[in-house]
């Protein structure tokens with residue numbers, strides 16, 4: 001075998017290791033771990049990659065459960081990264097199917113690694129913890145993890161196969177009100193009620209919602225609102241997510257809801273502290289050239305798909321958006337279960353460990369590996385990917401001054 005590997009050679013390699021990949025995915029699925037606690041999952045992926053000759057750094061940057069595994073195929077060429085997620089959700093376990101993401105990404109690189117010397121470039125897996133909370137990719141991006149990468153590829157399980165996906169920008173904000181405790185019956189006039197401030201903020205934001213564009217999402221909870229009814233609460237805490245199709249729009253709305261909290265604090269003579277998490281999620285900008293290559297692989301594999309959803313349909317947010325602002329990024333979804341069994345449900349967690357999910361994982365691994373094969377083999381194709389990225393990256397992931405809301 002002394003020529004460029006064919007697609008069928010590559011698919012054959014994926015079939016050969018498919019039982020091993022499913023073993024890794026199932027073991028991770030059976031041991032759900034929350035954000036930044038994914039020790040078992042990251043170690044399992046790392047062990048597997050090391051056993052196939054990958055050089056691995058873990059912890060990676062300053063994240064204990066992140067890793068970077070690399071394998072040089074040949075001189076020159078592109079450095080293609082595959083992203084592996086493996087965090088679970090509280091109480092409902094692996095209800096976003098992240099073990100399948102890990103399985104597909106590590107499977108694609110191990111299959112490609114068989115062609116050392118026959119392709120230029122390097123393949124990398126970046127283990128990205130804490131997608132569901134905090135945003136490991138935001139921290140990795142800030143730490144420079146993607147600075148020397150040419151493009152990033154991953155596939156997310158779903159109840160539908162959709163090629164060009166989009167997500168909303170997201171800010172995570174906490175309001176903390178401080179008042180004055182007092183006996184709620186004997187001396188209520190001595191108190192300043194922090195819970196009232198939280199309730200008024202909640203109502204003010206609910207009223208504001210009518211004036212917000214329909215594709216914006218603002219949703220929150222009260223984390224603390226007093227201990228017992230006979231003490232005027234001197235402390236209350238709320239947490240909100242603010243989401244919008246563009247980061248600038250989300251930031252404008254963040255400023256408006258901060259005004260709701262400030263108004264409530266003024267009315268109740270309490271103090272408010274506003275803390276904005278410094279890991280906002282940027283909206284996902286799917287690279288359409290990468291999408292078309294991936295769709296071509298699904299055609300060859302006889303897998304039906306939708307190119308994109310109706311723009312009015314609801315979407316969530318993901319830290320992969322921050323990667324997509326830095327380098328060309330592929331993030332399609334792949335159907336692993338019946339339509340209507342949506343992620344973040346117990347039903348999805350069960351569906352993601354069935355034989356059907358295994359078959360989907362193998363197909364997704366082939367399509368991912370095949371997409372990378374096109375990029376690694378053809379400088380012209382990568383040039384098109386890069387040009388499309390440069391022409392469409394309207395925003396730059398410069399830090400907004402998110403800690404200061406005036």
Ligand SMILES: [Zn+2]
Pocket residue numbers: 096132343344
């Ligand atoms: Zn999720």
Ligand SMILES: [Zn+2]
Pocket residue numbers: 096097098131156
């Ligand atoms: Zn997910």
